[in-house]
Amino acid sequence: MEFQYRNFVIFLLLLLSLSFPLSLSYTPFSPVDNHLVNCGSAEDATVDNRLYAADHSSRKLPFCSSDRSLAVRNEDPFAGSSSRLYDTARVFKKPSEYKFEIREKGTHMVRLHFYSLNSSKFDFSNAQFHVVVDKYVVLSNFNGGLSVKAPLVKEYLIWVDSDTLAIRFLPTESSKFAFVNAIEVISAPKDLVPNSALYLDSLQFENFDGWSNQALEVVYRVNVGGPKVTPFNDTLWRTWVPDDEYLESSSGSERLYFGGRIKYRSGGASREIGPDNVYKTARLIRSSNGSIPNVNITWVFPVAGGGGYKYLVRLHFCDIASISLELLFFNVYVNGNLAIENLDLSSVTNEMLASPYYADVVVDSYSSGVLKVSIGPSNESLSHAIDGILNGVEIMKLSNSMGSLDGPDSADVVLRHWPGRTGVLIPLVAAVLLVLSLSIVLRRRIIETKESIGWSKLPVNVSEFNAKV
Numbered sequence: 355m356e357f358q359y360r361n362f363v364i365f366l367l368l369l370l371s372l373s374f375p376l377s378l379s380y381t382p383f384s385p386v387d388n389h390l391v392n393c394g395s396a397e398d399a400t401v402d403n404r405l406y407a408a409d410h411s412s413r414k415l416p417f418c419s420s421d422r423s424l425a426v427r428n429e430d431p432f433a434g435s436s437s438r439l440y441d442t443a444r445v446f447k448k449p450s451e452y453k454f455e456i457r458e459k460g461t462h463m464v465r466l467h468f469y470s471l472n473s474s475k476f477d478f479s480n481a482q483f484h485v486v487v488d489k490y491v492v493l494s495n496f497n498g499g500l501s502v503k504a505p506l507v508k509e510y511l512i513w514v515d516s517d518t519l520a521i522r523f524l525p526t527e528s529s530k531f532a533f534v535n536a537i538e539v540i541s542a543p544k545d546l547v548p549n550s551a552l553y554l555d556s557l558q559f560e561n562f563d564g565w566s567n568q569a570l571e572v573v574y575r576v577n578v579g580g581p582k583v584t585p586f587n588d589t590l591w592r593t594w595v596p597d598d599e600y601l602e603s604s605s606g607s608e609r610l611y612f613g614g615r616i617k618y619r620s621g622g623a624s625r626e627i628g629p630d631n632v633y634k635t636a637r638l639i640r641s642s643n644g645s646i647p648n649v650n651i652t653w654v655f656p657v658a659g660g661g662g663y664k665y666l667v668r669l670h671f672c673d674i675a676s677i678s679l680e681l682l683f684f685n686v687y688v689n690g691n692l693a694i695e696n697l698d699l700s701s702v703t704n705e706m707l708a709s710p711y712y713a714d715v716v717v718d719s720y721s722s723g724v725l726k727v728s729i730g731p732s733n734e735s736l737s738h739a740i741d742g743i744l745n746g747v748e749i750m751k752l753s754n755s756m757g758s759l760d761g762p763d764s765a766d767v768v769l770r771h772w773p774g775r776t777g778v779l780i781p782l783v784a785a786v787l788l789v790l791s792l793s794i795v796l797r798r799r800i801i802e803t804k805e806s807i808g809w810s811k812l813p814v815n816v817s818e819f820n821a822k823v
């Protein structure tokens with residue numbers, strides 16, 4: 355009896371391993387740097403199986419005096435339905451910073467979570483602040499997303515080549531304050547940001563190559579033809595939203611869901627570039643009655659026009675629709691300009707169906723205030739096949755020449771603007787202060803190192819910093 359049972363279990367296991375050979379071999383991405391902070395909270399929070407460390411404890415905030423940074427709890431009696439990250443926030447009345455230890459140089463994903471709390475201590479409609487990450491201005495004159503009733507997550511891709519990453523919060527004036535509910539600082543996979551991309555000006559293609567000194571802000575991340583993909587379901591804890599809102603017109607387009615397996619190839623798009631859930635759905639144009647429809651599918655994305663920003667448009671393709679190879683040919687347009695002519699997914703995926711491919715295009719921001727992506731039949735499309743497909747779109751804003759993603763001022767200018775400083779004696783006072791604070795910092799470091807032995811888990815400390823004088 356027992357013997358039979360064991361055989362049965364072995365048989366079941368064998369069956370399982372035969373039916374999922376690939377899903378078993380996939381190792382999830384494990385980032386070297388992975389700092390998750392539940393700001394303003396005394397308790398760690400586990401959200402979607404990820405542990406956000408509490409930052410509210412005197413031991414963990416050696417540089418944070420209570421009159422400068424405050425932990426605030428949501429007092430709205432009807433809250434509690436959304437994530438635990440939004441139960442608390444850390445509020446800054448003076449310039450303050452979080453510092454993260456960076457063990458691996460390279461691109462990092464930085465996510466800042468904002469949600470206006472209902473508090474008797476602070477009127478969140480009075481928040482207004484700048485945020486500087488490393489040497490980049492990522493938010494200026496920001497109000498914490500008051501206009502959106504839901505939590506707001508801002509995501510940036512920042513190249514870090516030092517041992518620490520500072521995230522600074524600066525109220526715009528002394529009567530205002532800054533806040534943040536949660537912070538993520540995570541090493542990005544090497545292939546997430548491209549080394550070069552096609553620069554599609556209105557007339558010419560150029561090789562675009564200027565990433566090392568640039569920060570990116572993710573402005574749109576869209577799962578075309580499919581449902582929302584949540585951090586729980588994404589390989590890099592991202593959120594992909596459905597495309598309906600951005601579709602100019604759905605006439606002539608068809609949604610597709612693919613139940614099979616997505617075949618990731620080495621050298622092609624990795625699972626971190628786009629998860630199965632993104633490549634398994636698409637919108638497409640299909641020939642019918644033996645003729646190629648004369649239509650494009652167009653998606654329209656509002657973007658900040660002007661300001662000297664460029665945008666990186668990443669288009670995700672996967673031929674989950676064709677019945678055989680070499681049947682799908684189509685054109686891809688960005689802002690009405692031909693970006694890829696006669697895209698042949700069979701050839702770019704090494705003759706494999708359901709294998710993902712992505713293309714990066716860099717465009718200028720135009721005064722129109724929108725960025726358009728279209729797909730449509732090409733002169734090689736076939737009258738009995740598919741005439742265009744798109745599975746996902748990401749749009750990322752590139753920092754301008756001042757190193758800013760929000761406004762014309764550089765980080766130096768923003769940091770200098772803190773209104774607390776006055777007087778003629780500044781250089782002298784500054785020098786004295788600098789020496790003083792250096793010695794204090796040094797002394798605290800020594801004390802801290804002694805103290806920190808018991809809780810080395812702590813990845814972060816919040817500190818005030820003296821606004822530059």
Ligand SMILES: *[C@@H]1O[C@H](CO)[C@@H](O)[C@H](O)[C@H]1NC(C)=O
Pocket residue numbers: 429430431432472473
């Ligand atoms: C806080 O919550 C209470 C109860 O829901 C509500 O009456 C009040 O208007 C809220 N205040 C703010 C500032 O949202």
Ligand SMILES: *[C@@H]1O[C@H](CO)[C@@H](O)[C@H](O)[C@H]1NC(C)=O
Pocket residue numbers: 583584586587631
């Ligand atoms: C994850 O994806 C699966 C199917 O793709 C879905 O059923 C599930 O609800 C998703 N979970 C979350 C938390 O989004």
Ligand SMILES: *[C@@H]1O[C@H](CO)[C@@H](O)[C@H](O)[C@H]1NC(C)=O
Pocket residue numbers: 642643
């Ligand atoms: C295809 O042809 C059939 C019959 O001739 C017609 O009913 C149908 O509307 C046509 N479909 C399209 C998309 O033109």
Ligand SMILES: *[C@@H]1O[C@H](CO)[C@@H](O)[C@H](O)[C@H]1NC(C)=O
Pocket residue numbers: 648649650687689690691728730
């Ligand atoms: C598709 O869009 C391109 C670029 O805007 C345009 O040249 C072409 O005429 C469009 N095709 C159709 C059928 O609208």
Ligand SMILES: *[C@@H]1O[C@H](CO)[C@@H](O)[C@H](O)[C@H]1NC(C)=O
Pocket residue numbers: 733734
């Ligand atoms: C499609 O157009 C390109 C140029 O735009 C041309 O070189 C190519 O021969 C055309 N292909 C067909 C099948 O007409």
